[in-house]
Amino acid sequence: MNLIWSDLKLPVDQDEGELPDILARRLRVTREKINNLRILRRSVDARQKPELFFVYTVEFCAQISGPELRKAMAHYPRLKEKVFVPEHPLNGYPASKLAFRPIVVGTGPAGYFAALTLARKGYRPLVLERGDKVEDRSGTVEHFWNTGILDPESNVQFGEGGAGTFSDGKLTTRIDDRRVREVLESFVEFGASPEILYAAKPHIGTDILKKVVAAMRAKIEALGGEVLFRTKVTGLKTANNQLEAVEIDGAEMIPAETVILAVGHSARDVYQFLKVLGVQLEAKPLAVGLRIEHRQEYVNLTQYGVPFHARLGPADYQLTYKDISSGRGAYTFCMCPGGQVIASSSEDGGIVTNGMSNFSRDTAIANSAVVVTVSPKDFASSDPLAGIDFQREWEQKAFLAGGRNYWVPAQSVQDFLRNRLTKKFSLVPTYRPGYTSVDLHTILPDEIGSVIERALLAFDQKMKGFAGAEATLSGIESRTSAPVRILRNESGQSVNLKGLFPAGEGAGYAGGITSSAVDGLRAAEKLMAQYTPKE
Template sequence: MDLLWTNLRIPVEEDSLLLTTIARKLNVPEQSISGLRFARRSLDARKKPHLVFVYTIQLSLNVPNTEVSRILARVPGIKEVQPEEPVLWPKPSKKLKSRPVVIGAGPAGYFAALALARRGYAPLVLERGDRIEERTRKVQEFWDAGTLDTESNVQFGEGGAGTFSDGKLTTRIQDRRIADVLDTFVKHGAPAEILFLAKPHIGTDILKEVVRGIREEIKALGGEIRFRSKVTGLIPSGDRLQRVVVNGGEEIPTEAAILAIGHSARDVYEFLFNSNIALEKKGFAIGLRVEHPQALINLSQYGVEEHPHVGPADYQLTFQDVRTGRGAYAFCMCPGGRVVAAASEEGGVVTNGMSGYARDTNIANSAIVVTVGADDFPTAHPLAGLEFQREWEHKAFLAGGKEYRAPAQRVVDFLAGRVSEHFDLPATYTPGIVPCELHSVLPAPVGDVLNRALRVFNGKIKGFAGEKATLTGIETRTSSPIRIVRNGQGESLSMAGLYPAGEGAGYAGGITSAAVDGLRMAENLMAQYAKVE
């Protein structure tokens, strides 16, 4: 009989003896336990430095049914596993004349393409940037020398923006497809622990290998992937998609395309607007990156500067400003990471956080951002949020000396309104930093809320606003400033056969939710269209 055990609490020091501990708690022989699978593991640090892992596990017991009944009655949190209902696929009503196209090779695009390829649809993937190997070289050139390739960078190219991040897979959504996403990552080289950790992450180093593996599976199943192939137009027949235009000239016939462009494809948003595709402006958040010694965060979260049984600590911080109604929060927290240059357009500075799987830089960083919305944007135009981002990225570019260096300031100096004369914790951002009064590169309401939020966060994590805290700016790409409106079947309201997907469409936030949305749009496509024979 398969059993599910929730809220199983194990001191971190006993984690290596987990099977023995489980057998002891159930009062059964170790050899009677089989099929042990971790469904979830989180960390309870409320009684630091005494830390506890909290597990949800699934297991089978080779003991008499009477003993199982006694365990069910005696041990809290254990119940029988209910079988999952099978997924029933609808029968499509139309047959494709041309293979489906997937626009973008980020998580939404690649998982959509993989789902289509696994069911024989042989999709064509069009990606404006380079494959991951060449893209990595271009990104490093930008970080080392400030040489920006506007088509292949931290935002554009195989793997999407999440490839140069912490590789976090946490998500607030609940969806059956999450298991498929995580299983696929593991199949292609991600550590198996992501299947059960409460806060799973891969790291940019491993994520690059995973992306390569997904690419090769799509190709092996009959799909095709073309790099340096930017979609620059959509040609309809009536109100239905008929062709996509690539690189301003080539026309590729297709009746069904998944549009997974990522949240920074501003030129695509512009041609969509000019093509009368229904768009809505959407709120997002902007702010600054803050860096601290990792030991400072560990001490606050674990009670010790370094714990032998757990990795570097993270944090979640939120603040609701009663004066303005705006929220401030920590975003994309990267333990043991670094701050990276993430611009995709000339004349703008953008920051982001990144870390490898080991999270071993001894520096913690996170964006501290404030919500902005339609009232902050200069006009009521659907693309006004995009122009708002550009404005503040350009101000940061000018403040940094026009060479993609980032304006920077100690937190204590930001709160005091003075330019930093030195940095107790040198910023990790490359190509480098320039001391600056960071309020000058932020909208005044955002800077005011950050002032109050940082003081509140300092009360939650001692030293958060101390002398060993460094700020760099500006963080603007927290999510898409635009939503591409779609109907209940996932198609654009303006063009049948066009399926907006992922972060760039305004329906996801992060690697896992974008991948899930890509799978969902692939399912919607396959529900309507049978594959080309």
């Protein structure tokens, strides 16, 4: 009999190997009658810091009689029988057969999970990526960070693995979808730590994620798919609201009835040609702000009550603030323990910041975005691409303020609150290629800067020292999500262009690695539900 037991609390130093013994004692059976235990979830309880606990949810098989089980379940409300949920596989192929293999545009989590799903079902997808394969992309990005020379086609936003490759590789998601487990298991299959299957806040790390996406590519190709790099989609050919071909590099046409468009939130040129084609788009809310850095030891002390704990690793945080005077929300976003702030530009003449951590999270510096909500009402027009113009305006102001060389505008938190330039940083920004002391209010809309000020003070009440002397800001953080949504219907296709399947964060339907991967998987399922693969 399979059982689920949640809220099992153990001191963090206690060996997880003792879990079967603990269950046996509570159920009053011998240890041999507890089998096949696996951890479904493990979170941290630091409410009594510095006394720290792991809280487990486990699944296991117990040899126990019905009456004894009912008695145990009455005594332990967190003990339940496992409910088996039937899978929902595709029931064979539909009648409509493809004349051409499906095309997947983009190799981020949405694109690769869509391509992998199609490849496993015999569709032999063609995957197009404007940037480099991850091995070459790493060198291109490092060159930009060292020299300030940007490659607009292969950078932190574009290239194999998508924007998430240069991040913390966080897999936390709020969505409740059966596909989440499939995504996590696939990441483990391709090289991620098995710990992501049960950690409450799973992450892969940039260094491991690079290896994972390369292994995914190899699997797609082994299954008959094809992945082309430095191949930029520059248009679509349509007739009578039906997709007919994909234009690459402004010249060649590849015939296609179906395209899964998973281009990520920074493919502004794609949004532009979709608008010209008449594909229905709408502006959507986003958030903009700055990146904040603290010493990791400070975060550990405030969250765990100790400078470091080997079993817990570097601590993180998540803070929110509701600004009464403006009605806007402010929050920390993409928190990277033991990481660095990175140059994430994808257009000439614009500064974009993001955060990144490797798997070990060992830089001793923590960083996070502090962002404020922005709605289409804040944009200059009702054009569906007005959010892009909004982002670009402030990215370009940051570029000019930083010195026109991709150095980031930076300021200590205390000087930001006092509207004065920082003469000496107690905590030097980790951003490369460099930084320039700037009053960061000048690179933010007035109201956004004011809300960030109030949010920092509110966060300091929750985490004493958050707005202290050893806290540094830089920016601008402007690519928190797609500024555009590509409207789609129940079939997963564009509402007015048959054959176009918008997917992932760039389509406006996901946020983060896991939800984007799930959406890519879903897009592939929608395609397969309507089309048989080309022979």
